Amino acid sequence: MIHKITEYISEEALDKRIREVAAQISKDYAKKEIRLICILKGSVFYTCELAKRITVPITLDFMSVSSYGSGTESSGTITINKDLDESIEGRDVIIVEDIIDSGNTLSKLIPMLQVRKPASLKVTTLLDKPERREVDDVNVDYVGFEIEDKFVVGYGLDYDQSYRDLPYIGIVEL
Ligand code: IMP
Numbered sequence: 001m002i003h004k005i006t007e008y009i010s011e012e013a014l015d016k017r018i019r020e021v022a023a024q025i026s027k028d029y030a031k032k033e034i035r036l037i038c039i040l041k042g043s044v045f046y047t048c049e050l051a052k053r054i055t056v057p058i059t060l061d062f063m064s065v066s067s068y069g070s071g072t073e074s075s076g077t078i079t080i081n082k083d084l085d086e087s088i089e090g091r092d093v094i095i096v097e098d099i100i101d102s103g104n105t106l107s108k109l110i111p112m113l114q115v116r117k118p119a120s121l122k123v124t125t126l127l128d129k130p131e132r133r134e135v136d137d138v139n140v141d142y143v144g145f146e147i148e149d150k151f152v153v154g155y156g157l158d159y160d161q162s163y164r165d166l167p168y169i170g171i172v173e174l
């Protein structure tokens, strides 16, 4: 199916903002090594762009969790489809998310990772839809862009697995 997609955040604006976030993280983690945890699949593009611009040493790991079916609403529970390869014990960990919507995914994921005893655990997300939040225990440390309540695609984000490859963030006309 082909949808009409309107550009919402340009490639240039994304690049500029990711540089700023990377600079802030590099400053906050001076003399440390960061374990970036990319939450598949949506965060792949943001993780790569962020990792390239962070100036302190990083290591990468990947995790896949699902809270959405093929639709656009969060189901309220998460399933681990692929766990991390490495232990995070004693590591300075940053979870890299594509978007925080209801907050349900993170409010389940954070305690799951906390029990593995990282030295620290922070969260960055490219996009945040604060209006949609259903939980109040999710603290996001580094936000790329706060956006309004629209369903967006591109830069890793999908609609039914499509449009992840768009180099910008677009709004789908559903
Ligand atoms: P939450 O659990 O409701 O915070 O949802 C987080 C996940 O829902 C994200 O990691 C995305 O995979 C997905 N999601 C939420 N909003 C959007 C959107 O506007 N476009 C694409 N995926 C979305």
Ligand code: MG
Residues within 6 Å of the ligand: 039, 040, 041, 042, 043, 098, 099
């Ligand atoms: Mg996701």
